[in-house]
Amino acid sequence: MLIKPSINMLVAENDIAMMQKCRELLLNDGHRVRTAESVEEALVIIQRHPAEVDIMLLSLDLPKEGGLTLIETLQKARPELLIMAMSEDCGEEAIEAMHAGAYGCIRKTFTPERFGMKMDRAIEAFRLRRQLGILTRQRQAALTKVSHDENLLAILHSLSDGLVVTDWQTNVVLFNEEAARLFGLTEEKAIGSPVSVCLESDELLSLFVRAIKSDTALVTLMAGEEPVVKVGDKTVRVHVDPVKNAAGTAIGAVSLFHDVTGVSAMDKLRDDFLSMVSHELKAPLSSLLMQISVVLDGLAGELTPKQDDLLSKAKEKTKGMITLVNDILDYRRLQEGKSIQKIENLDMADVLERTADLMRLSAEEKGVEITFDVADDVPAFNGDRGGVQAIFVNLISNAIKYTPKGGRVKVSLRKKGKDIRFKVVDTGIGIPSQDLSRVFEKFYRIKTDETKSISGSGLGLSIVKGIVEAHNGFVHLESEVGKGTTFVVSLPSEA
Amino acid sequence: MKKVLLVDDDVDFCEAVALLLESKAYEVILAHDGKEGLEKVRAEKPDLVILDVMMPEMNGYDVCVVLKADPELKKIPVVLLTAVDQAIFRTAYTQHMGLMTEAEDYIAKPVESEELVKRVEALLS
Numbered sequence: 093m094l095i096k097p098s099i100n101m102l103v104a105e106n107d108i109a110m111m112q113k114c115r116e117l118l119l120n121d122g123h124r125v126r127t128a129e130s131v132e133e134a135l136v137i138i139q140r141h142p143a144e145v146d147i148m149l150l151s152l153d154l155p156k157e158g159g160l161t162l163i164e165t166l167q168k169a170r171p172e173l174l175i176m177a178m179s180e181d182c183g184e185e186a187i188e189a190m191h192a193g194a195y196g197c198i199r200k201t202f203t204p205e206r207f208g209m210k211m212d213r214a215i216e217a218f219r220l221r222r223q224l225g226i227l228t229r230q231r232q233a234a235l236t237k238v239s240h241d242e243n244l245l246a247i248l249h250s251l252s253d254g255l256v257v258t259d260w261q262t263n264v265v266l267f268n269e270e271a272a273r274l275f276g277l278t279e280e281k282a283i284g285s286p287v288s289v290c291l292e293s294d295e296l297l298s299l300f301v302r303a304i305k306s307d308t309a310l311v312t313l314m315a316g317e318e319p320v321v322k323v324g325d326k327t328v329r330v331h332v333d334p335v336k337n338a339a340g341t342a343i344g345a346v347s348l349f350h351d352v353t354g355v356s357a358m359d360k361l362r363d364d365f366l367s368m369v370s371h372e373l374k375a376p377l378s379s380l381l382m383q384i385s386v387v388l389d390g391l392a393g394e395l396t397p398k399q400d401d402l403l404s405k406a407k408e409k410t411k412g413m414i415t416l417v418n419d420i421l422d423y424r425r426l427q428e429g430k431s432i433q434k435i436e437n438l439d440m441a442d443v444l445e446r447t448a449d450l451m452r453l454s455a456e457e458k459g460v461e462i463t464f465d466v467a468d469d470v471p472a473f474n475g476d477r478g479g480v481q482a483i484f485v486n487l488i489s490n491a492i493k494y495t496p497k498g499g500r501v502k503v504s505l506r507k508k509g510k511d512i513r514f515k516v517v518d519t520g521i522g523i524p525s526q527d528l529s530r531v532f533e534k535f536y537r538i539k540t541d542e543t544k545s546i547s548g549s550g551l552g553l554s555i556v557k558g559i560v561e562a563h564n565g566f567v568h569l570e571s572e573v574g575k576g577t578t579f580v581v582s583l584p585s586e587a
Numbered sequence: 588m589k590k591v592l593l594v595d596d597d598v599d600f601c602e603a604v605a606l607l608l609e610s611k612a613y614e615v616i617l618a619h620d621g622k623e624g625l626e627k628v629r630a631e632k633p634d635l636v637i638l639d640v641m642m643p644e645m646n647g648y649d650v651c652v653v654l655k656a657d658p659e660l661k662k663i664p665v666v667l668l669t670a671v672d673q674a675i676f677r678t679a680y681t682q683h684m685g686l687m688t689e690a691e692d693y694i695a696k697p698v699e700s701e702e703l704v705k706r707v708e709a710l711l712s
Contacts, residue, residue: 378697385700
């Protein structure tokens with residue numbers, strides 16, 4: 093027979109015969125056993141000899157429903173203590189006990205074998221629990237040691253990037269001078285505090301948590317990701333990695349912060365330049381288009397078929413460039429946060445109606461049937477008129493664009509709960525399922541034979557998404573290749 | 588012959604549009620800034636004014652407002668032409684400004700030649 097290491101047991105039972113029976117079985121297995129006849133007595137023993145009680149066998153038949161309260165109290169005060177409940181038939185009261193934190197329940201009608209089996213399982217659970225506790229304490233201690241190594245500290249302080257190290261529960265254990273400068277951290281304030289409190293950023297917290305958890309998922313979520321986050325008045329590029337011990341367990345997270353506050357000013361300059369160039373391009377492109385059109389119309393003299401062919405192609409290219417310039421301008425506006433310019437109370441049916449004429453015209457040209465279905469009870473919406481109009485125009489014109497001649501586009505606007513639901517259903521070429529998640533990315537365009545001839549910059553849907561999200565709404569998309577696509581925009585009517 | 592005044596600081600654009608409209612048997616007069624445009628409206632009494640919005644001296648909106656405030660000139664139809672920095676809001680914005688200035692029509696630049704002719708014909712019929 094296997095020799096089992098002994099465990100400190102406490103049997104709490106007021107039925108003396110039962111108590112003796114348990115005591116003998118446990119002693120036979122080589123455990124140390126204490127006994128108590130009441131809840132009060134059990135508590136006294138646990139308080140006096142905290143290290144000498146590992147597992148408590150607790151009768152649920154103790155007077156005054158004391159059992160349950162005891163379990164709850166002990167779970168808080170001594171979480172490493174394992175409690176095994178015991179009752180006549182392990183019914184309702186056993187379930188309650190387990191909810192309160194008991195590990196399991198033994199029927200008092202047990203056979204010695206059954207009792208032994210149940211207790212073995214409890215002992216195993218207790219060991220695991222204790223092991224986990226030790227590991228946890230080791231984990232916490234591991235990182236604090238670093239701050240006692242002066243040479244290492246000198247190196248860390250010499251880094252030109254901010255460095256913040258947290259334990260596995262995202263409490264700050266170490267930071268360097270640059271981090272202190274960037275975020276105004278002090279020893280008293282920061283050490284031991286959650287990183288989310290020190291750096292006041294939920295986004296950062298999520299990065300830390302993901303880094304620490306990434307050791308369980310084999311895939312590194314952070315690969316190639318260096319988000320730029322605003323912390324206070326600083327803009328920083330962040331890199332967070334898990335800190336792993338020799339066993340490969342994440343015991344914390346190490347983060348580097350590169351101050352890009354000045355760099356974003358450069359970004360702005362570049363973006364302004366982009367806007368300027370786009371504007372400057374637009375006027376000459378408009379002229380160019382008109383000039384080519386006039387020549388093509390034969391107003392500057394008769395054209396040979398070859399000249400006509402070349403100029404027609406030039407005209408198409410010019411139109412493509414104009415669309416691109418427009419989209420860049422739209423996208424710039426969105427990034428500048430200008431997608432919401434002025435919030436006003438909008439009659440959505442009216443806004444839709446104003447775009448409908450334009451859309452009917454282009455559907456007619458394309459030979460696509462378009463219907464508008466607007467419910468009477470659509471509530472007013474607090475939003476930006478231009479932005480909302482851009483949502484309508486982009487989604488409807490997309491539907492027309494990607495629906496072949498003879499197809500149908502159905503546009504509807506209704507109230508759904510507290511939301512305003514704008515829906516565009518087409519019988520177009522559809523979106524392949526592997527592209528569904530990417531269509532909202534900027535400059536993403538699906539490349540198939542069918543889309544080859546359709547011009548676009550790949551910015552329209554990212555513009556729509558940007559505006560919708562700026563209004564606290566969301567866009568939903570369903571599509572089947574060859575059948576059609578449905579876009580649903582939900583906007584909260586109570587903003 | 589109906590007389591159309593085109594006010595736009597882009598000379599190349601003016602030249603092309605003039606060719607286009609002349610081919611449709613309109614007489615085309617050109618002006619290249621807002622002030623000149625206003626003077627020519629008063630001097631020439633055109634049947635239609637096509638007004639670019641972004642112009643030096645006096646912008647198209649202001650010219651339009653002045654025209655519409657003049658009892659003698661207000662019946663001349665005005666078409667606003669714009670490529671302003673309202674890309675996302677092209678339609679909405681131009682529409683809005685058109686209403687504010689009481690212009691009869693608005694056209695977002697760039698515009699196709701057929702579309703321009705169609706709009707002009709509609710206002711002059």
